[in-house]
Structures are given as structure tokens and as C-alpha cells.
Amino acid sequence: xxxxxxxxxxxxxxxxxxxxxxxxxxxxxxxxxxxxxxxxxxxxxxxxxxxxxxxxxxxxxxxxxxxxxxxxxxxxxxxxxxxxxxxxxxxxxxxxxxxxxxxxxxxxxxxxxxxxxxxxxxxxxxxxxxxxxxxxxxxxxxxxxxxxxxxxxxxxxxxxxxxxxxxxxxxxxxxxxxxxxxxxxxxxxxxxxxxxxxxxxxxxxxxxxxxxxxxxxxxxxxxxxxxxxxxxxxxxxxxxxxxxxxxxxxxxxxxxxxxxxxxxxxxxxxxxxxxxxxxxxxxxxxxxxxxxxxxxxxxxxxxxxxxxxxxxxxxxxxxxxxxxxxxxxxxxxxxxxxxxxxxxxxxxxxxxxxxxxxxxxxxxxxxxxxxxxxxxxxxxxxxxxxxxxxxxxxxxxxxxxxxxxxxxxxxxxxxxxxxxxxxxxxxxxxxxxxxxxxxxxxxxxxxxxxxxxxxxxxxxxxxxxxxxxxxxxxxxxxxxxxxxxxxxxxxxxxxxxxxxxxxxxxxxxxxxxxxxxxxxxxxxxxxxxxxxxxxxxxxxxxxxxxxxxxxxxxxxxxxxxxxxxxxxxxxxxxxxxxxxx
Amino acid sequence: xxxxxxxxxxxxxxxxxxxxxxxxxxxxxxxxxxxxxxxxxxxxxxxxxxxxxxxxxxxxxxxxxxxxxxxxxxxxxxxxxxxxxxxxxxxxxxxxxxxxxxxxxxxxxxxxxxxxxxxxxxxxxxxxxxxxxxxxxxxxxxxxxxxxxxxxxxxxxxxxxxxxxxxxxxxxxxxxxxxxxxxx
Numbered sequence: 001x002x003x004x005x006x007x008x009x010x011x012x013x014x015x016x017x018x019x020x021x022x023x024x025x026x027x028x029x030x031x032x033x034x035x036x037x038x039x040x041x042x043x044x045x046x047x048x049x050x051x052x053x054x055x056x057x058x059x060x061x062x063x064x065x066x067x068x069x070x071x072x073x074x075x076x077x078x079x080x081x082x083x084x085x086x087x088x089x090x091x092x093x094x095x096x097x098x099x100x101x102x103x104x105x106x107x108x109x110x111x112x113x114x115x116x117x118x119x120x121x122x123x124x125x126x127x128x129x130x131x132x133x134x135x136x137x138x139x140x141x142x143x144x145x146x147x148x149x150x151x152x153x154x155x156x157x158x159x160x161x162x163x164x165x166x167x168x169x170x171x172x173x174x175x176x177x178x179x180x181x182x183x184x185x186x187x188x189x190x191x192x193x194x195x196x197x198x199x200x201x202x203x204x205x206x207x208x209x210x211x212x213x214x215x216x217x218x219x220x221x222x223x224x225x226x227x228x229x230x231x232x233x234x235x236x237x238x239x240x241x242x243x244x245x246x247x248x249x250x251x252x253x254x255x256x257x258x259x260x261x262x263x264x265x266x267x268x269x270x271x272x273x274x275x276x277x278x279x280x281x282x283x284x285x286x287x288x289x290x291x292x293x294x295x296x297x298x299x300x301x302x303x304x305x306x307x308x309x310x311x312x313x314x315x316x317x318x319x320x321x322x323x324x325x326x327x328x329x330x331x332x333x334x335x336x337x338x339x340x341x342x343x344x345x346x347x348x349x350x351x352x353x354x355x356x357x358x359x360x361x362x363x364x365x366x367x368x369x370x371x372x373x374x375x376x377x378x379x380x381x382x383x384x385x386x387x388x389x390x391x392x393x394x395x396x397x398x399x400x401x402x403x404x405x406x407x408x409x410x411x412x413x414x415x416x417x418x419x420x421x422x423x424x425x426x427x428x429x430x431x432x433x434x435x436x437x438x439x440x441x442x443x444x445x446x447x448x449x450x451x452x453x454x455x456x457x458x459x460x461x462x463x464x465x466x467x468x469x470x471x472x473x474x475x476x477x478x479x480x481x482x483x484x485x486x487x488x489x490x491x492x493x494x495x496x497x498x499x500x501x502x503x504x505x506x507x508x509x510x511x512x513x514x515x516x517x518x519x520x521x522x523x524x525x526x527x528x529x530x531x532x533x534x535x536x537x538x539x540x541x542x543x544x545x546x547x548x549x550x551x552x553x554x555x556x557x558x559x560x561x562x563x564x565x566x567x568x569x570x571x572x573x574x575x576x577x578x579x580x581x
Numbered sequence: 582x583x584x585x586x587x588x589x590x591x592x593x594x595x596x597x598x599x600x601x602x603x604x605x606x607x608x609x610x611x612x613x614x615x616x617x618x619x620x621x622x623x624x625x626x627x628x629x630x631x632x633x634x635x636x637x638x639x640x641x642x643x644x645x646x647x648x649x650x651x652x653x654x655x656x657x658x659x660x661x662x663x664x665x666x667x668x669x670x671x672x673x674x675x676x677x678x679x680x681x682x683x684x685x686x687x688x689x690x691x692x693x694x695x696x697x698x699x700x701x702x703x704x705x706x707x708x709x710x711x712x713x714x715x716x717x718x719x720x721x722x723x724x725x726x727x728x729x730x731x732x733x734x735x736x737x738x739x740x741x742x743x744x745x746x747x748x749x750x751x752x753x754x755x756x757x758x759x760x761x762x763x764x765x
Contacts, residue, residue: 201592
């Protein structure tokens with residue numbers, strides 16, 4: 001490796017009036033260090049080469065993970081952000097490098113995850129000439145970023161990056177993108193960094209709406225069948241303790257959205273399960289029986305509400321939500337509290353009475369019993385037939401005692417993981433919610449493990465989604481990322497096949513997959529792997545996987561035409577939730 | 582039911598803001614009936630005036646989406662009775678057609694128009710007013726050989742008492758207290 005002599009290093013950091021004169025590329029990296037960044041996911045290319053050229057100068061402070069595709073870098077950075085609570089960082093070059101990020105950016109945008117994307121752009125005098133690898137990534141990413149900007153002059157770099165971090169992290173978090181021209185990376189500037197804490201046109205710190213909170217408290221104190229719907233916002237605002245205290249004081253049962261999972265302990269006596277299309281029976285069915293709904297940090301996504309016209313018609317709705325644009329967007333609410341969840345709950349707790357709703361909660365438990373008999377028991381404890389997805393997930397849940405971080409791809413594997421893993425710690429579930437991005441699981445699992453090396457990280461993927469981003473096995477191998485990969489293989493695009501079975505008269509058009517030997521693929525990347533298809537070998541195989549020091553891939557052959565239930569069919573009301581087909 | 586709304590949108594001077602705003606509208610299949618942009622009374626702050634026809638429910642959602650944009654300072658939505666607004670139109674008419682008698686003088690006078698230029702080939706007339714008034718003049722002039730017609734988007738001034746500057750001040754105040762969210 002080429003090391004710079006002291007003299008050379010001194011030359012590159014000449015001080016003028018207390019500020020350092022450095023290149024734009026140096027400035028980018030120093031800005032990241034100032035923001036506390038230590039890990040970058042990325043992929044080099046022509047326009048971003050000046051930045052990569054400087055990367056090694058900072059290798060004691062910045063670790064760069066070279067993924068095998070920019071999409072992998074984007075998903076990994078998002079998962080890293082979700083498990084660490086710090087923004088993920090992602091580099092890509094101009095043109096195809098930047099456009100390959102778009103799925104990952106959109107995914108982070110829909111799930112409100114702070115990721116700072118830095119893309120390189122062609123030299124500024126070539127912009128607009130259709131130069132080699134030029135693409136208008138500002139225009140392309142506009143609808144899927146919280147904010148983006150192009151930098152053409154090196155002296156604009158520190159301010160742009162400072163703003164990017166502030167915007168990404170604050171309010172409702174989200175991805176931001178800075179597009180930096182190659183000449184701006186090469187030219188010098190007098191470097192001085194100041195973190196951003198104020199943008200006139202953007203104020204995420206909204207004063208508490210005290211009157212609204214007070215009227216909410218009155219409603220809560222008079223409710224007879226209240227229900228808390230906890231979303232991702234609880235985790236983002238770190239309001240898990242406040243949610244628990246609020247629920248325990250009021251005795252109100254809690255249901256989580258898909259992304260809200262792990263924000264409330266799964267084994268808590270007030271936990272009623274997951275909402276949504278494949279959520280639990282009780283919280284879906286009883287949403288329509290509740291007289292008061294307290295929605296916290298969630299956005300009434302169509303997968304949660306089902307048919308809006310028949311949604312929660314008996315309930316008064318209180319919506320605690322930091323993003324004003326989400327209030328009254330899908331569901332018209334009675335009390336809007338446009339503030340941070342933690343702040344609201346802290347203020348609300350002293351205002352509410354101690355209470356209990358044993359009779360109301362018993363209704364949930366009756367539903368639980370029905371769901372257990374009709375769905376959970378046959379899913380997790382089948383006496384014969386092939387292995388079922390739910391068996392695998394619940395075994396993993398038992399073996400890891402709910403301590404692991406669970407990452408999923410999209411589809412049946414995702415729904416089953418969400419349903420059957422018993423989460424006990426916040427931010428221990430990483431999934432692609434709003435976007436439903438197949439191919440998310442493997443790179444996200446890798447990013448989560450890099451973010452939390454102290455935790456067991458297990459990623460569940462289907463045979464379809466795995467093949468969308470399986471090249472990231474190369475990254476896992478190169479950096480020896482000890483993530484555990486479980487392929488739930490049914491040789492189908494399972495969720496699409498389930499819909500074909502239910503709604504398209506079993507017309508299995510293009511959902512059957514002829515798969516390669518996943519074990520051989522894994523071994524080709526030097527990652528130990530095993531295939532299991534017998535029930536009696538499942539337990540020991542999972543144990544072997546969990547005990548492995550490094551990465552490990554376990555392919556589980558599962559029931560070919562297994563379905564996920566319960567299900568709220570599209571267009572149907574949550575109270576029309578079905579337990580069987 | 583669809584109604585006409587005038588959106589007055591104050592933004593920072595940031596390249597791309599226009600794109601972000603139109604994306605919000607086009608994504609929801611809302612046509613822009615008229616659009617103007619200019620610097621506002623506050624230096625560096627731009628005022629975009631957008632006229633759209635949509636439902637009251639949709640305009641509320643759309644204005645919140647616009648307000649959410651990082652570089653947008655403030656969004657006001659008004660119905661036509663809450664604002665004073667004007668559009669400007671220019672007409673280019675053949676001189677021959679209009680020179681016979683006192684027609685031109687009469688038309689311009691009754692429509693409160695203004696003659697900007699007269700040449701042997703054409704006359705240019707200016708008219709400021711509401712869309713309906715401009716259309717009326719257009720209909721009158723058409724038989725005389727209309728060569729060109731151009732009309733601006735709507736410019737609007739709100740009747741409300743509170744001005745943007747007081748909102749800007751409020752934004753600065755809110756920022757000062759951001760460490761204590763309970764301060765009102």
C-alpha cells in the first residue's frame with residue numbers, strides 16, 4: 001500500500017487562517033468523521049475515484065465495505081441504520097452506480113430510515129451533455145428522497161453534508177442524497193466543519209400540542225375498549241419505555257405494525273400481536289370493535305387498514321404522528337397530535353388514570369386461542385408432512401430466546417418471521433415494509449451484522465428473493481461477516497403463488513423456480529452451508545448454524561405450497577380476516 | 582366536488598424545488614391550471630402561485646405534502662374569494678382589421694385595455710384582469726385578425742392579515758426553543 005510521506009501529508013493540509021486547505025474528496029471524508037461515521041457501504045467507479053483515492057488515508061477511522069452491487073450497499077446501509085440508530089452511509093459513482101441505488105433509496109424513504117447517499121457526478125462542465133456515465137440522479141431521486149442537492153464547488157461540500165445529516169436524522173427520518181461533481185472532489189477548499197442544527201424552512205422540533213394531548217387524555221380515561229396501535233415511530237423516537245409505561249398504567253392492549261415490531265415486548269401481557277394483512281387474528285378483528293384507537297408513530301398503511309370504508313368505524317381515533325402530512329391522509333382522525341411520540345407519551349402518562357380492561361383483553365385472548373388452534377398449532381407443530389416455515393422460525397425464536405436480530409426478505413418468509421419470532425429488544429427486526437423489496441434480506445442481514453457485531457443476526461430469505469442479491473455472499477465472505485442465512489426454499493415465489501392459488505384459480509404463471517444448488521453456491525464463496533429437508537434434522541442443523549463462528553447458510557426445504565394465514569384479503573375489512581383457506 | 586384553489590407557496594431559493602412541487606401534483610393526477618413564480622417581498626424568498634382544480638380533501642393533503650418539503654417555507658391555500666388576483670394578457674392584432682372607424686378605441690376603452698404599440702402591420706394591446714374578462718376581450722378581437730395571444734398565470738395577493746414575515750419570525754422562535762419541546 002502506498003503511504004504518504006509526512007511532507008506530502010503536510011502539503012495536502014496547508015492551514016490558512018485557521019482553516020485547512022484540502023481537496024473536496026478529503027473534505028467529504030472529514031465531514032463524515034465529524035458526523036461520527038465509521039462505516040461506509042459503497043462501490044467505486046470513474047466519477048467517485050478521487051474520494052476512493054483518499055479513503056485509505058482515513059482507514060483508521062473509516063471502514064469501507066465494498067459490496068457487489070450498489071443496491072446491496074443501499075440495503076446494507078439502511079439495515080445498519082435501523083439496528084444502530086445512526087445514519088447509514090452509502091457511496092456510489094455517477095450514472096449506473098447512482099441509478100442502481102434507487103430501489104434502496106426508495107426502500108429507505110418508505111420506511112423512514114436515515115441514510116446519507118453520496119453519489120459522484122461527472123465533471124461540472126459536462127453536466128447536461130449526456131456525457132459518459134452521466135445521469136440526472138437529482139431528478140431521478142427527487143420523489144424518493146427526503147432532500148437532495150448537487151454540489152459543483154468544493155467549498156459547498158461541508159455545508160451540504162452537514163445539512164444532509166441534520167435532515168436525514170431529524171423529524172421523520174429519511175434518505176438524503178448529495179451528488180458531488182468530480183471537479184468539486186478534486187479542487188481545494190478551506191475546510192471548516194460546522195454541524196447543522198437549523199434550517200429556516202424546516203423545523204422538525206414542533207412545540208407540544210398540549211391541548212390536543214389533554215383532550216386525548218380525557219378520551220383515554222373514558223374509553224371502554226381502547227387499543228394502542230404502535231408503529232415504527234415508537235422505535236425511531238426511542239419511546240419504547242414510555243409506550244410500556246403508558247400501556248401498563250392505562251392497561252390498554254397494544255398491537256404493533258410490521259415495522260413497529262420489537263418496539264413492545266412480544267411476551268408482554270398487554271401485547272396482542274401484529275396488525276395487517278397477515279397479522280394476528282385478535283388485533284385485526286377487534287380493531288373494528290374498539291371504541292378508542294391510539295395510533296402512535298404509524299401511518300395507516302393500506303396493508304394495516306384493509307378496506308378503509310369499513311375500518312375502525314366504532315372508534316374515536318387519536319393520532320400521534322411527527323409527520324403532519326400523514327395525519328388525515330388515509331384515515332380521518334378525531335385528535336391529531338403532530339409531535340414526536342416520546343415527547344407526547346412523556347407528557348401524556350401523568351394525565352391518564354390507572355386502569356385495566358380485563359374483559360376487553362379477554363376478547364383478544366379468545367381470538368388468540370382460536371388462532372392458535374386453527375393456524376399457529378398446525379403451522380408450528382405439524383405432525384406429518386414437509387417442514388413448515390413457521391416451525392423453523394419458532395425454533396429459531398426458542399433457541400435464541402428472542403435475543404437475536406431478525407432480518408427478512410419479502411414475501412411469505414417475511415410474514416412468517418414477523419408472526420413467529422418473539423422479539424424482546426427494540427430494533428431487533430429489520431424488514432422491508434412499505435416498499436416490499438425482494439432482495440433486501442441478504443444485504444440487509446449483512447449490514448445489520450456489521451452494525452451490531454455483538455448480536456446474533458439471522459436473516460430469513462426465500463429462494464426467490466435470495467437470488468435477487470445473492471452476489472452479496474461475496475461481500476460476506478470478503479469481510480467475514482458472521483451473519484446467519486436461512487433460505488426457506490419451496491421452489492416457488494411463495495406469496496405470489498399463494499395469491500394465484502386464492503385469487504387466480506391456481507394459475508401458477510411464472511412462479512415456479514428451478515433453483516441452483518444453494519449449498520454449492522454458498523461453499524463457492526467459502527461460506528459453510530447445509531441443506532436440511534427432514535424434520536428430525538432441523539433442530540440440530542439450526543443449532544450447528546447458530547454455533548458457527550463465521551457466516552453460515554442453512555437451506556431448509558419447506559412445504560411446497562404452504563400458505564400464510566390469517567389473511568385480510570385485498571379490499572376486505574380487517575374484521576373479515578380469514579383463518580383458513 | 583372539484584373547486585378552484587390558489588396555492589401560494591413560499592420557498593427558499595433552491596434549484597429543483599419546482600420539480601418537487603410538480604411531482605406532488607402530477608403523482609395525484611392534478612393539472613396545473615396556471616403557474617407563476619417571482620421573488621417575494623422578502624429578499625431570497627420566492628413566491629409560487631399555482632392554480633389547480635381539485636377537491637377540498639385532496640388540496641389539504643397536497644398542501645401538507647408541499648409544506649413537508651425541506652425547502653418550502655410556508656404554503657397557503659385559498660379559494661378565489663380570499664385573494665385579490667389578476668392575470669395579464671397581450672394581444673397582437675392586424676392593423677388593417679382594426680383601423681376602420683373607431684372600433685379599436687372602443688374595444689380597448691370598454692375593456693379597460695391599453696395599447697402598447699402601433700405599427701403599420703400590427704397593434705399590441707394589453708389587458709389585465711380575471712380570466713373571464715380576458716376571454717371576453719379575446720372573443721371581441723378575434724374577428725379582426727388575431728395574430729398572437731399570450732396570457733400569464735395568476736398572480737395573487739392574500740387578504741389575510743398575517744404576513745409571511747411574521748411566520749418567518751415564528752420559525753426562528755420555534756428553533757430557539759427546540760431544546761425544550763414543552764415551550765409554546
